[in-house]
Amino acid sequence: MRVRFAPSPTGYLHIGGVRTALFNWLFAKHYGGQFLLRIEDTDEARYVPGAADNLMESLRWIGLNWDEGPDIGGPHAPYVQSQRKEVGIYQPHVERLLAEGKAYMSFTTPEELDQMRADAEARGIKAFRFRGPERDWPLAQQQELAATGKPYTVRLKVPMEGSTSFHDLIRGGGQAITVNNAELYDIVLLKATGMPVYHLAHLVDDHMMGITHVMRSEEWVPSAPYHALLYQAFGWQQPAFAHLPVVLRQDGKGKLSKRKDDVGANRFWERGYLADAMFNYLALQGWSYDDKTEIMTRDEIVERFTIEKVQSSPARWNPDKLRDMNGIYIRKLSTAELTELLLPHLAGAGYVGNPASAEERAYVERLVPLIHERLEELGQAPELLEFFFNDVSYPDPTLLIQKKMDAAGTVTALRAAHEHLQALPEWNEASLEEALRALADELGLKPGQLFGTL
RNA sequence: GCCCCCAUAGUCUAGCGGCCCAGGACGUCACCCUUUCAAGGUGAAGAUCGCGGGUUCGAAUCCCGCUGGGGGUACCA
Numbered sequence: 001m002r003v004r005f006a007p008s009p010t011g012y013l014h015i016g017g018v019r020t021a022l023f024n025w026l027f028a029k030h031y032g033g034q035f036l037l038r039i040e041d042t043d044e045a046r047y048v049p050g051a052a053d054n055l056m057e058s059l060r061w062i063g064l065n066w067d068e069g070p071d072i073g074g075p076h077a078p079y080v081q082s083q084r085k086e087v088g089i090y091q092p093h094v095e096r097l098l099a100e101g102k103a104y105m106s107f108t109t110p111e112e113l114d115q116m117r118a119d120a121e122a123r124g125i126k127a128f129r130f131r132g133p134e135r136d137w138p139l140a141q142q143q144e145l146a147a148t149g150k151p152y153t154v155r156l157k158v159p160m161e162g163s164t165s166f167h168d169l170i171r172g173g174g175q176a177i178t179v180n181n182a183e184l185y186d187i188v189l190l191k192a193t194g195m196p197v198y199h200l201a202h203l204v205d206d207h208m209m210g211i212t213h214v215m216r217s218e219e220w221v222p223s224a225p226y227h228a229l230l231y232q233a234f235g236w237q238q239p240a241f242a243h244l245p246v247v248l249r250q251d252g253k254g255k256l257s258k259r260k261d262d263v264g265a266n267r268f269w270e271r272g273y274l275a276d277a278m279f280n281y282l283a284l285q286g287w288s289y290d291d292k293t294e295i296m297t298r299d300e301i302v303e304r305f306t307i308e309k310v311q312s313s314p315a316r317w318n319p320d321k322l323r324d325m326n327g328i329y330i331r332k333l334s335t336a337e338l339t340e341l342l343l344p345h346l347a348g349a350g351y352v353g354n355p356a357s358a359e360e361r362a363y364v365e366r367l368v369p370l371i372h373e374r375l376e377e378l379g380q381a382p383e384l385l386e387f388f389f390n391d392v393s394y395p396d397p398t399l400l401i402q403k404k405m406d407a408a409g410t411v412t413a414l415r416a417a418h419e420h421l422q423a424l425p426e427w428n429e430a431s432l433e434e435a436l437r438a439l440a441d442e443l444g445l446k447p448g449q450l451f452g453t454l
Numbered sequence: 455g456c457c458c459c460c461a462u463a464g465u466c467u468a469g470c471g472g473c474c475c476a477g478g479a480c481g482u483c484a485c486c487c488u489u490u491c492a493a494g495g496u497g498a499a500g501a502u503c504g505c506g507g508g509u510u511c512g513a514a515u516c517c518c519g520c521u522g523g524g525g526g527u528a529c530c531a
Contacts, residue, residue: 008531042530106529113528117528126456127457127527153529177459184457187528188528192529198530218459219526219531220531221458221525222459222527246525252465284466284467284479288466289468294479312459312460313467314523314524318480320480320481321479321480322480325480327492327493374491
């Protein structure tokens, strides 16, 4: 079993991407296979420098290690498509398809294509399925025109008739997914720049790298027929497809988006999410073990993860649930562990040095039990502990009013408490508690009501 | 528009023909515990299993239609 995660370095990795990577990783671990990382940077226009490093950092944070990848190499290096293109990996495959008449050089320019699309729409034809006139030309004629220097793309000659089927491990209800070839168009394999398009590059790479299972997000389902056709054209064994459910936005309107949602993987460790909690939560985005188990260790998840249990319906991003789960994981931490994790957040607020001194560390460690059970995000700590580092203004007086009490009763209770406490000869835990309990009794209040106000 | 996928409570999900007049979790509410807040415990409300037809002795589970949602429709991935 060999699987891969093949992101495009167009920005930071968002949480949906991490989920896809995680499922591939889990699959590999469960079956004792390999998990590879490959960078698909064939989109020169959207390329963001540094994105690949950032993305690897995100994967490492959550604990997904790869067996082969751009940074560590492997038997199929390089693992970056632009580099593979330079080495001449894709070109021979394109030429082979050309020679066999399974692809053709298309001289229609992007501008002409736009015009044709606009014309089609004007005539009420919404489905524009491009088939280049050159698909019927002899190769020699294509080459002749190419020799004049006219730019061209290479397109796959998709059959006009018949249908194309493929199986999916997750969707289709056990049946093959079939589309009529008439619904398809001649996809571009090689751009005019000579750079391969995703469809070609990923497929050649998957084949060469011995990928057995392609697990990718659901949005790829519509392009799977092209891939099936390409495998046929090459005469290669097609890997198994498994299209993972998309992760929908919290309101269910559309898939998670980098632009609209605060879901960059890096944002989560900044805000104080634990990698273990994230791992657990993400495993449940489109997969579940049984009807009640949710909190599981990494090992348990690896052991239990199977493709059969992956959902076919979309997952929904639920920050509340994630936060709750993060709280559960935080509560599992020891005081010392939590202190260690909190220090950077407190340093961020300027409450301790960076790194913190031994005294600061010891002080924080005494504070930690106060907020340990309440914390759901590590980033909340500075706010909760502000009291200890800064003078704070008085809070909203209405917060003092306890359950089943009113403002007048609260004021009375506070005055009485003030008097009683002033009268106390000595303040210590026992004397304070005794005095206040007695007072509560006197006022006909439960201790909790009085103590709450104070 | 067309093509494809999907459809159990506010949300995530279990369920793959009888064990389900549907189980768990988040969220909500109540009570208990508690020096507050949390955490924890107990309990409650919340789903005619999207709708309509079939198949079957029996359907949340299989089939068809509809509706709804999502995805795709690029020389982006």
